[in-house]
Structure formats: C-alpha cells, structure tokens
Amino acid sequence: MDALLPPRGTAQWQAADAAHFLHPFTDFGALAAQGSRIITRAEQLYLWDSEGQRLFDAMSGLWCVNVGYGQQALIDAATRQLQQLPFYNAFFQTATPPAIELAELLAELTPPQFRHAFFTGSGSEGNDTVVRMVRRYWDLQGQPDRRILISRNNAYHGSTMAGASLGGMKSMHAQGGLPIPGIVHIDQPYLAAYRRQRPAAAGLDEEEFGLIAARWLEKKVLELGPHRVAAFIGEPVQGAGGVIVPPASYWPEIQRICDRYDILLVSDEVITGFGRTGHWFGCETQGFRPDLMTFAKGVTSGYIPLGGVMVGERVARTLIELGGEFEHGYTYSGHPVACAVAVANLQLIREQRLVERVHDDVGPYLAEQFATLAGHPLVGDVQTSGLMGALLLVREAAGQSPFRPDQPVGMVCRGHCFAQGLIMRAVGDRMIVAPPLIISRAQIDEMMALIRHCLDLTLADVHSRGWLA
Numbered sequence: 001m002d003a004l005l006p007p008r009g010t011a012q013w014q015a016a017d018a019a020h021f022l023h024p025f026t027d028f029g030a031l032a033a034q035g036s037r038i039i040t041r042a043e044q045l046y047l048w049d050s051e052g053q054r055l056f057d058a059m060s061g062l063w064c065v066n067v068g069y070g071q072q073a074l075i076d077a078a079t080r081q082l083q084q085l086p087f088y089n090a091f092f093q094t095a096t097p098p099a100i101e102l103a104e105l106l107a108e109l110t111p112p113q114f115r116h117a118f119f120t121g122s123g124s125e126g127n128d129t130v131v132r133m134v135r136r137y138w139d140l141q142g143q144p145d146r147r148i149l150i151s152r153n154n155a156y157h158g159s160t161m162a163g164a165s166l167g168g169m170k171s172m173h174a175q176g177g178l179p180i181p182g183i184v185h186i187d188q189p190y191l192a193a194y195r196r197q198r199p200a201a202a203g204l205d206e207e208e209f210g211l212i213a214a215r216w217l218e219k220k221v222l223e224l225g226p227h228r229v230a231a232f233i234g235e236p237v238q239g240a241g242g243v244i245v246p247p248a249s250y251w252p253e254i255q256r257i258c259d260r261y262d263i264l265l266v267s268d269e270v271i272t273g274f275g276r277t278g279h280w281f282g283c284e285t286q287g288f289r290p291d292l293m294t295f296a297k298g299v300t301s302g303y304i305p306l307g308g309v310m311v312g313e314r315v316a317r318t319l320i321e322l323g324g325e326f327e328h329g330y331t332y333s334g335h336p337v338a339c340a341v342a343v344a345n346l347q348l349i350r351e352q353r354l355v356e357r358v359h360d361d362v363g364p365y366l367a368e369q370f371a372t373l374a375g376h377p378l379v380g381d382v383q384t385s386g387l388m389g390a391l392l393l394v395r396e397a398a399g400q401s402p403f404r405p406d407q408p409v410g411m412v413c414r415g416h417c418f419a420q421g422l423i424m425r426a427v428g429d430r431m432i433v434a435p436p437l438i439i440s441r442a443q444i445d446e447m448m449a450l451i452r453h454c455l456d457l458t459l460a461d462v463h464s465r466g467w468l469a
Contacts, residue, residue, distance in 0.1 A: 096339070102339040115313055153188050211250075232265055243432045273297070273298055388433070417454045420450055
C-alpha cells in the first residue's frame, strides 16, 4: 500500500484534492481555495487528520459508524468474503449465501410485518426503489391513478432524482428541475418553527401540535383526492433537517390517517435504523407500523456501502403473487461483501447489546446532559432521541429570538468545534450530534465539555461581531 500511495504532506493532498475530486454538497471553488481537511485514520470514536489533530466524531461519520471504527469482526468478514467470492450479481435467477443470510437476519430483526428485503447500494437508491415499488403495487391492485407520494418540507430522502424529490430541501429543489411529478410536500412537525411563524401559538403544547401537524397530511390527501395518493414517507426523526423530534402524538395520528384512506406508509430508517433511537428501528420508538422501510448507513456501520428496502407482507404478497417481473434493480443489489459485513455488524450489535445500551443507559444519559445546555445564553430549543441530539442557537434564549439569515451562527459554531477537536454538524441554526452507539458515559461527558466550550467561544465570537445587539 505504501508503494501505491506514497506519503504526502497536507498541502500536497489538498492540491491533488482540489485538482481532481469533486465533493458532495460542496461549493467546489470555495473548497479549492480553502483546502479540505484530510482525514487519515480512525479508532473507536476518534479520527485523526493529516496534521495529527484528534477529532471526537460526534456524528458517527455521516450518521453511520454505529459500532465505531476499527471493529476487527467486520474487517475479517470483508476479508473472508473477498477471498471466497468478491462479487456476483443477483440477476439471472442467482443468489449468494451472504445476501440470503442478511435477508433472513433482517426479517428476524425488523417488525413482524417484514419478511422480505430488496437490496440497493445506498439509502438514496432505496428511496428510488420505494417510488417504483409503491406505484407498481397500486398498478397491480387495479388502482393506477394512485401515483402521488406525500413527503414533508425539510425532509431528507437522498440526492438521486427521486430521492431529492421526495426530500423537502428547497436548496436541492432549486437545482435540476425538482421535484419530479407526482411528489408533493406538507410542513414538518417542528414546534419551534411553528411558534416563530405564528406568535399566537406560543402557548401551544407539544401533544396538541403533534395532532395539528399530522392532520396536515389528511388535509393534503383530501385536497388531492384519496384515490390519487399512493403513499406517505417520513423519517421517524428528521435527521439531516436538524434532528427534529416529533411530539409523541404525531406518528400515531399519521398512522390513523394512512389507515383511514388506505395509503401506504413508508418509514425512512436510513438514519434511525439499527439502534440509533434506542430501538432497532425508529418506527418502533415512535409507535407506528410502516408498510415499507428504507435502510442503509448503520446496516454495515458504514464500513461498506449497502442499502435496501424492507417490504411488508401487504406489498410483498402482491408483488410475488400478481406482479410477474419487477423491472427494477442494481448491479450491486445484494453485493456479497457488503452483505457479509452487514451480517457481522448486526451480530456485533446484538452481542454487545448496543440497542439496549442506547435505550437504557447512554441514551437517557445523553438526554439528561443535553438538557443542561438549555441554560446557556445561546441555546433555545433542545431535543434528543436515543443517541441523536440537537440544540437551537438563538440570539436571546428567553425570547427565542432567531439570528438573521445573514448571521450564519451555526457555521461559526461549527468552525469552533472543528478547531477544538469536535465534529458537530450545523444545520442552519441547529447544532446536532449522533455519536457511535459504543459511546460510554465518560465519553459523553468528554463530548459535552467540548460542546460547552465551543458554545462559549461562539458566544464571544458573535458578541464581537455585534450579532447580539
């Protein structure tokens, strides 16, 4: 390996990066001028860059490294499979043992309505598959007019054409003529934003708001016509939108509405799956029964790309018994190395009882510690769900006064975090974490100390800029 990739200094890596590598979700010119951070190695919860700085990875890579870095069981599983059968496809009426074993294991771990898995290479591809599968289901049911999928503003469902259309990110829709036809959106269940937009709602409690927000779906269904609506898709907890945790009343009411109008319910578990919320899947935490679930990220802890869709029996039986050939799939559907790593990863999660640890120990401890941040002068709203946490940065905490659009306080805070050795993500004015499930209470304390220090640095910074005046 050393002969193939000779050592280079940071400046050399940055120059080669700027010359050849177009990064996702990036202003290419700005990054080329600044120079990217070069990450060179990792262990457990920590990363090191090419300058030797250690970084506490409070985002699990990109919501995915659930079992932490350097797990030998996953490395060994990949090595064994590469030696035995590095690749074969699932076309031509063939299968490989790792794909079969993973489908079997997922049927065991997921809620009881799921017995079948369709594999993809990513969560984005999984959500593309959902669009195809949902519309195929209704065609086979003799209701071809049911083609509309309803999603939510500020949701994230990937960045392919269908995935980005399902998502509700306005910046993504501004590029490429999105959303594609047949996808519409309702507002998100975000009480702090609702209160900002409607001062009269200041006294509205969470449970009341949850019912109000869920009934936006019913209003949209009736507006469109129930006979035209195929499915509703949502993340149990909105992740990339800023860790928006809905009120407890929200998802049960969504379930009632979908049942009443015979609409398929899709849970995007790409972020919330495999223990992140303290249950194996976020739909179990939030109390609803989806017909389909997309998954990725934590299924392999990010060690190898893999995604897919768990297909409930209602849909699966129709596709199997009435469908004939389903004209959809990918070269890497059921990739044997990815599936072997996923099996090893899920077995490790079970052996170490990580889901139970999140539910009973480190999840409640994170919630307890995050709640103490509400006393900081910059912090307004604080939310957690399992090992997901978010805090809202405000100009004046008591009145929840927001920063202006030309005052990017989140990016200022993120800059201080990186400088102090903490990877904490900024989504607008919300700062979010999703650390690996292996985190200990002592490491949560370490992370919280870094967060408090960075909040203090941000407070001094924005004060010096005159943003608090």
